Amino acid sequence: MGIAPKLIITDQDLGIKVAVEKVLVNTRHRWCTWHIMAKVAEKVPKSLLGNYEFKKDLNSCVWSELIEPTEFEDKWKTVMETYELEGAEWFVSMFESRKFWVPAYFRDFPNSSLIKTTSVSESQNSFFKRYTQSRANLVVFLMNFNNVVDAQGNHSAKLDYMDSNTIAKMKTEWSLEKHASTIFTDGAFKEIQEQILEAYNHCSLVSISNDSSPEVYKVLDHFSNTCTVTFSMEDSVCQCGCKMFSRTGLVCCHIFLVLKNKKMRLIPENLIGGRMLKSPLVKAVHVVQCQDVATHVYVDEKKKAQAILLGEMLGRYQAVSVDIDQIHELTSIVREARQQIFADGIVTSTAQKKKLMEEFYGAEAPQEVDVQPPEVINTKGCGSRLPSRVEKALKLKRKPLRQCKKCQKWGHHDSRNCDKFEEKEKRRSRRNSEV
Structure with a gap:
């Protein structure tokens, strides 16, 4: 990189x-x-x-x-x-x-x-395995990889669109919470909302020292942790000893309590992380100017056109998703539009796909393949590893209970090994009593 x-x-x-x-x-x-x-x-x-x-x-x-x-x-x-x-x-x-x-x-x-x-x-490995095969050649791998990237981009654009059309449910009367719901994505806002609730219900100010600049606050939270928060009146810079904002990009409950004490209605700009903001690309879909976020200025007309198209498609999909007849009607309209736009470019047969590939690369596929893909090697072990005591205990715990015909007890033994099981339990109880 x-x-x-x-x-x-x-x-x-x-x-x-x-x-x-x-x-x-x-x-x-x-x-x-x-x-x-x-x-x-x-x-x-x-x-x-x-x-x-x-x-x-x-x-x-x-x-x-x-x-x-x-x-x-x-x-x-x-x-x-x-x-x-x-x-x-x-x-x-x-x-x-x-x-x-x-x-x-x-x-x-x-x-x-x-x-x-x-x-x-590990999650990325699992995600890519849904689109690729272990014995795929280089061309197929690149095609599948492009499909993966497109799928991730489409999912991200869909989440951005949902963020711009979903109204979060407020749980407090603070204007700070309402402001956070308008600038952060849904996932980030839910985590920030937990910190706001923590500050609203459980945090308390232990001491305030405003004799000097910056002001120093001692905040006690629900877990009996006392954190030191400094607040500068000149530039509204707020820092906490728990370092949650510098570590995760999310404002902690200690800072929210100080902001409430200062009667601030908006979150200061220095406490707004750019990574978790709602995408201005979706704002362009609804013809809203996105000059409020100076770090994301989209001047590419192609990207704007793509955003508008994606917004129209998702909007029509949500509008007809409750009526199956409308779904079929919209599907037929999309297919007709595809035929009109790609009438000369649709590849239907395997021979056409092969010819298109050969024209693209400027070479014909060889009749005989001398180089074969390597044998698949299991990188997670040979499968003959002996299970540990913990693994054996978990496996036994997942097995259903059965009733022994001899002792009439429910467990993981039967009448053939009932005596051995009782003897084993006696030895275990004696060992535990000695310990």
Whole structure:
């Protein structure tokens, strides 16, 4: 892409780690937190597997984005001492590599709340697999890839159109909420609305210091966290210690409470992220000037014409979607229009498609193909891996219960192995009592 990425997220592959350090010198490297936390069940003693307090303490220590690195280190040490895990080799190695996977060390990085795990790339892999085949040649792959890009663009344009025609439901009486509904997309507004409700119902001002500029506010939220918010009267710049806006691009509940206290009716421009704004491309569909967003000025007449066409098509589709007769009538009209516009350009037969391809590339397809696609290799393992204890327990839990004819109990055994099952349960209860 011409420049190195600002952040790369992978699993715990040491080869990639060394390569990133040598080649992508200015790139932040992050490990997938979800993959690491999924291994905890296999690394802790059996006595901690069902301990709810241990899971709660460890998750609050690792997953929290509101704590600083020093606070994380103190909490981690407390958890290790409380549950006697100081000498556990896996936990020691994970603490030594904490700067690669703990969210507390990425509080200063603007990831737009997206790049936390490898789920983003996995979802893209799943999306592309719907359009491509593993043994497709290069030409078919490029055609399918173009279909993928068109599908994503069409979906994005449809969401933009729905944003411009959907009126959000207000849950408070604040004018800030109404202003947010007019400038943010539907998905971003729902998240911002949660922060507004949090500020409206649960947040409170602990102290206010307006002796100097900027003013300093102490805000207590629903989770008993006290955050420091600074507000500058000169340029309405507002910053919060939780760093949610710099991290995700969304205004936090602490800032909303300060804005309410200042009786502001509109969200300041410095707190409006450009990535989550409603697209001005849709505004052009309804012949609305989009000069209010200076970063998005569409001067391409072709794009404007495409936006108008897309708006007309989606509008007609929504108008007839409730009546099946109107749907059939609109479908026939579209087919007739296609015949009129593409009368000479429609390719119907396989021979015509092949001829069109050969004319486009200036070469004929060979009669014999010497180079074959490589064999498909399963990259997710050979399938012979032994399941772990957790996987076995989950598989057994999903099986339906059956009634034993000997002991008349419901479980996962029958009359043939009833005695073995009872003996196993006795040994397990004795072991638990000794622990």
